Amino acid sequence: MAEREVDPLPEVEPLPDEDREGDEPVLGRHERYRGEFPIEVKGLKNSFGEQIIHGGLDLAVRRGEILGVVGGSGTGKSVLMRSIIGLQLPDEGQIDVFGRSITTGDPDDVVGVRNRWGVLFQGGALFSTLTVGENVEVPLKKFYPELSDELTHEIARYKIKLSGLPEEAVSKYPSELSGGMRKRAGLARALALDPELLFLDEPTAGLDPIGAAAFDVLTRELKQTLGLTVFLITHDLDTLHEICDRVAVLADRKVIAVDTVPNLMKIDHPWIQEYFNGPRGRAALTAQALDELRKHMDMPIAANAVKALDKSSGKKA
Amino acid sequence: MERFAGFEVDGEQGRGATLALTGPWLVSTIGAVETALDASEDAATRLDLSRITEIDTAGAWLIGRAAEKRGAGISGASARAQRLIDAVAGLGFDADVSAPREALATRVTERMGEMVYNARRGSYGLIGFLGALILAIASIARHPRRFAGKAFVRQLELVGVAALPIIGLMSFLIGIVIAQQGAVQLSQFGAETLTVNLVGRITLRELGVLMTAIMVAGRSGSAFAAQIGTMKLTEEIDAMRTIGISPMEALVIPRIMACVFMMIFLGFYSMVMAIVGGAFVGDVMLGIPFLTFLARIQEVVPLYDLWVGLIKAPVFGLIVALAGCYHGMQVKGNSEEVGLRTTLAVVSAIFAVIVLDAFFAVFFTNVGWG
Numbered sequence: 177m178a179e180r181e182v183d184p185l186p187e188v189e190p191l192p193d194e195d196r197e198g199d200e201p202v203l204g205r206h207e208r209y210r211g212e213f214p215i216e217v218k219g220l221k222n223s224f225g226e227q228i229i230h231g232g233l234d235l236a237v238r239r240g241e242i243l244g245v246v247g248g249s250g251t252g253k254s255v256l257m258r259s260i261i262g263l264q265l266p267d268e269g270q271i272d273v274f275g276r277s278i279t280t281g282d283p284d285d286v287v288g289v290r291n292r293w294g295v296l297f298q299g300g301a302l303f304s305t306l307t308v309g310e311n312v313e314v315p316l317k318k319f320y321p322e323l324s325d326e327l328t329h330e331i332a333r334y335k336i337k338l339s340g341l342p343e344e345a346v347s348k349y350p351s352e353l354s355g356g357m358r359k360r361a362g363l364a365r366a367l368a369l370d371p372e373l374l375f376l377d378e379p380t381a382g383l384d385p386i387g388a389a390a391f392d393v394l395t396r397e398l399k400q401t402l403g404l405t406v407f408l409i410t411h412d413l414d415t416l417h418e419i420c421d422r423v424a425v426l427a428d429r430k431v432i433a434v435d436t437v438p439n440l441m442k443i444d445h446p447w448i449q450e451y452f453n454g455p456r457g458r459a460a461l462t463a464q465a466l467d468e469l470r471k472h473m474d475m476p477i478a479a480n481a482v483k484a485l486d487k488s489s490g491k492k493a
Numbered sequence: 494m495e496r497f498a499g500f501e502v503d504g505e506q507g508r509g510a511t512l513a514l515t516g517p518w519l520v521s522t523i524g525a526v527e528t529a530l531d532a533s534e535d536a537a538t539r540l541d542l543s544r545i546t547e548i549d550t551a552g553a554w555l556i557g558r559a560a561e562k563r564g565a566g567i568s569g570a571s572a573r574a575q576r577l578i579d580a581v582a583g584l585g586f587d588a589d590v591s592a593p594r595e596a597l598a599t600r601v602t603e604r605m606g607e608m609v610y611n612a613r614r615g616s617y618g619l620i621g622f623l624g625a626l627i628l629a630i631a632s633i634a635r636h637p638r639r640f641a642g643k644a645f646v647r648q649l650e651l652v653g654v655a656a657l658p659i660i661g662l663m664s665f666l667i668g669i670v671i672a673q674q675g676a677v678q679l680s681q682f683g684a685e686t687l688t689v690n691l692v693g694r695i696t697l698r699e700l701g702v703l704m705t706a707i708m709v710a711g712r713s714g715s716a717f718a719a720q721i722g723t724m725k726l727t728e729e730i731d732a733m734r735t736i737g738i739s740p741m742e743a744l745v746i747p748r749i750m751a752c753v754f755m756m757i758f759l760g761f762y763s764m765v766m767a768i769v770g771g772a773f774v775g776d777v778m779l780g781i782p783f784l785t786f787l788a789r790i791q792e793v794v795p796l797y798d799l800w801v802g803l804i805k806a807p808v809f810g811l812i813v814a815l816a817g818c819y820h821g822m823q824v825k826g827n828s829e830e831v832g833l834r835t836t837l838a839v840v841s842a843i844f845a846v847i848v849l850d851a852f853f854a855v856f857f858t859n860v861g862w863g
Binding site for chain 2 (some may be wrong): 309326332351
C-alpha cells in the first residue's frame, strides 16, 4: 500500500535529555511525543458486575500508525477505548498514554494528556446547543484561552474545511446536519487541538458506501498530513483493508492478535477465519485487490486480471 | 530549548529583512507570538523556518497568515512544516462561526407569531387527540376483548400502589402543618378546638385531592409523556401501528383509566392521612386526645365535603393523564423534545388542575355544598 512509504513524522532533532524533569517522561507543552508507543495497555481487566469484559489484555499502539480494532459484538471494543481515554476506571491493569499513566495519575497530570488526543464518538456527540463552529472552538477556548478570538475563529474554520465540510456548515446546528456531516463535524472537533492521537469509534457506521469510502480517504490523508496516530474501532471490512496499518483482534477477553490484515488471515483462530475469510471478508478483499490492480491498468497482466475478477464477482452478485 | 514560539528580525528593519521564526509553533505555544507578530511592522520579505523545533496546523496557519500579510516567501521549512502549510493554505474563508441572529424587534415579533400559531396547532391537536380517544373508547366498548387488561393493572400499580408512601408522607405532613399553624392563629381567639374543623374541612374539600393531583402529575404524568415520547422516537409506536395495534388502545387508554381510578383512591387516602396528621398534632400540642379528634371530625365536617373532594379527584386524574399522554404522542424529532414535552405535560397538567379547582370551588358553593 502506498501510504506505508510516507514517513508519518519528519525527522526533527530529538530533545536533549536534560530538558526532562527527572526520569518522569513528562511532556512539556512545547513538545510532541517522540516515544515509540503512544498507547500502552498492560494486564487490563474490566468487568461489569459478574460479567468480565477484559482479562489480562495487552496492547501497544505504535506512533504514526492507524490501528484498527475489531471484535464481535460485546467483546468490549468501546470499553477498551473508554478505558484508554479515562472514562472508565479499569479493575486492574496499567494504561499509559504518551508515557503517562491514565490509571494511577492524578487528574491534573492527565490534563497534560487530554489536549493531545481527539475523540470522535459514535454519534458525533456534538453539543446540540452550539453551532458546528462553536463546537470546534470549545476545546480551543478551554485549553488555550490566550489565543485571540480572531485566531480561534480562523482555526475553527480551517479545521471544518479540513474535515471535508462545506463552508456554510460552520454556522449550522448539529440537528441541521446529515449523519455523515455530523461525523465530519465531530472529527473537526476532535482535531481542534491538533492532537497527536486520534480515537475514532466506528466512524463509518451508518454512512452510505460512498460516504464511508470518502471518510476512509479523509482519515488516511489526515494521518499522513498531520502525522497522527489513529486508534480506530470499526466493523467495516473495507476500512480495515483500505487504511489500517495493523489490526488488533479482540476475542476471549483479550487482544488475540495484532498484525497486518494479510498476516491475520493466516492465523488459525475460528473467529478470525470466519471474519476475514467469510463471504463479506472475501468480498472486501476482492474489492481492495481490484482497486490496487486498477492503478496499474497500463500493464496487460493487470488489465486481464481485473477483467477476470470483475466477471467472477459479477457472477456472485 | 525555547518553550514558546518567537521570532527575530534579521537584517535591516523594512523591506528585504528576514523574519527568523524560532521555537515550537504549536497551538499550545503560539498564544503570545500571535499579537506580537501582528503588531510587528517589519515588512519582511522572507520567513525563515529553519529554527522552528515543532509545528502543527495552528502554527502553520499563523505562519501562512503572516507570510500572506507581508507578501513574503517562506524558506528553510522542514518537510513536515511545508506539508502542513500547504495543507491549510486556502482553507480559510469568511463566515460567522455563530448562527446568524436577527434583530431584536424581528425576533420578538417572530416568536410571538410562532406562539400564536403553536397555540392554534396545539388546540387542534388536543381536540384531535380527544376525538381519537373517544373513538378508541367506543371501539373498546364494542370489542371488550381488545382492552389491554394487563397494561391497565400494571399502570394501576405504578400510578397508585407505588405512590402510596410518598403521598401518605406528604399528606401526613400537610395535616400537621395545617393543624399546627391553625392552632397558633386560632388560639388568639381562644378557639383552638376549631382546629378540628379547619383540618377536616380543608383537607376533604381542597388540599387532599389538589396535592395528590400535583404529586400524580409530577410522578405519573411526566412518566407517561417520557415513556410514550421515547417509544415514539424509537419507532415502537410506528411498529405497533404496522402490526395493527392501536397505540390509543394499547398505551393511552390503560394509562388514562388507571390514573382516573387511582386518583379517587389516592385522594381519599390522602385525606385520611392528613386528618391523622392533624390528630397527631392535636394530641401532642393541643391536648385533644387522638380518638376524640377523629370523633369530632365526624361531627363537624358535613358529608358533602367528602363528596366535593371525591368528585374532583377523577376529573383531576383525567386531566393529568390526558396531558401526559397527549404530550408524549406529540414528540417527534430528537431526544431533546422528550424532555421539553415532559416538562410541558407536568406544567400544563398542574395549571389546568388549579384552574379547574377554582371553578369547582365556586360551583359547589353555589349548589349549596358550602
